[in-house]
Amino acid sequence: MINLKSLFKNEAARKVLLFFNENPNCIDTAKGISLWIGLDIEVIQKALNLLLKEGVITIHQSASTDAYAYTNNKAIVKRIEKYIKNI
């Protein structure tokens, strides 16, 4: 079970989640996401790794590119939406 409370306590993870919740069609690199969110790429990369581990985001990889996207899991997305509404 994903601990959203703990994820939302992490500023970068919260911002990434809010970003993907607002732009669910987005697929982007850590660099791109850091640009949209306005945080350092290192901080974003750490947050992405954490969110990936929790199964909230997915990764699409090629030899030269790691791209991140929002999960397609309807139940998880609904839980996050509900959590954001209640913040």
Place this chain on the structure above:
Amino acid sequence: MSDKAEKHDFLIKFSKSGSISVFKKLCSKVLRRSRPVFLDSEYIPVKSTGRNSGCDHFKIGKHLARLKASHLKEYMIFKCSCNQICLSFPIIQGSSVYGYVLFMHIGKDPGKAAVDAAKQCMDLALREFQKEQELNKLYETIRPRAIALSTIHTIHRLLSSTLNMDELIERIARLTLQVMRSKHCSIMLLDESGRYLIPKAVIDLNREIPRAGPQYKKIRLGIKPEGRVAKSGKVVILRNLVCVPLVEEDIIGVISARDKTNDAPFDKFELEILTTLAEQAVIAIKNAQMYEEQEKMAYGSIKALAALLDSKSPNTFTHSDEFVKIVLAIAEEIKLSREDIISLHYSALLPDTGKFSIPDEILKKPEGLSAGEYAIIKKQHLESIKIIEHLEFLKPAIPIIKHHHERYDGTGYPDGLKGRNIPVGARVMAVANAFEAMISARPYKGKKISMAQAIKEIVRNKGTQFDPEIVDAFVRITQRPDFTYTMEASG
């Protein structure tokens, strides 16, 4: 949004904007810290815009309505029901009055000069708010498009990094599913007749079947939405389906997304995204097709060369199909890159090109070689390889062909390379070559032995003749239940 609702929305936003805060501060001294109340153009107080004195705002509104303040389009100083002085400014956008700002119970009449100054502040606040609104609108319009553009750029990077058609098609389908937030995606390409669409990748989140299978039937052109799109070249967007053609001069197929994960309908923005994604996909598919054709030509050329060499001396320059299979199996077991596997495949088709200039009497000599004959073999091995150097696509394979007689301990030929200095492909070939030589009894290799004995012999030479890691991989392959090595299939 209706005109009335738009104006109402404008007033709410304006009442909460940073511009009005500055206006309030500027006017606070003149207007006795009276907080503004916003009325709409029909003098009805706008909700969520703050409250003021104990005065009834509705009554004030009715009072203003009687005075027909809108006709004046100017500020008004008037007395409210509790006989206090109030001030109202019209909020004018273009030629229409959007509403009013009321300052209630401001004490004495502030005088024309002060009200004019307040009016100027009000105009300034309005202009600032308009700019703010325009910027917000621009941000709201441009940001999603910029994010979408960045997504397309990322997709382009992901697609252009593979030339393997199966991998590419599946990747396109997965990315489509992701970007369209759909439960189902299919990519269908036209068959050679141009009459049917063949499913190449079908991903269904409910079923998780990653590839096209017999359960997904081909579709005749003009039938079903996909068939109609392929026939007409026009996109189809329905509530739960969006389908666009893959066009490269002619239509080569269709890509479709079905059922959004949140059960919402597909919109025009998503159609635009899928259309752009389809354009990227076509370029990637075409590149992969061209690469496949080039690969076929390369294999064809190598096979022709092998056949030519075989016609001179059968089974001397080429090995069995099983040999090629085991070489590729080891390459996959040790997880070589796709490029390395291709080079190794080329090498395995022409492993002994180096023997081309070696005299037949040495090649076919049944007993062991003299030192002189061995020296001839080493020299002629290099000479022969020069023949294939002219074929550009074979260049990555040359080091493998050249060095597959090296030994791991550095006592092999032609250069006496040791350990990992020997190209990895050559180390793989060395194991497979020795295995086939032992079980097929080639000339000067002694008598034929059993497969189990040959494997044992290879393991015995682990670390001296052969790379230990590759021997381990080879042994793992031979232990698979489906492992076979049929010499009857020799070419």
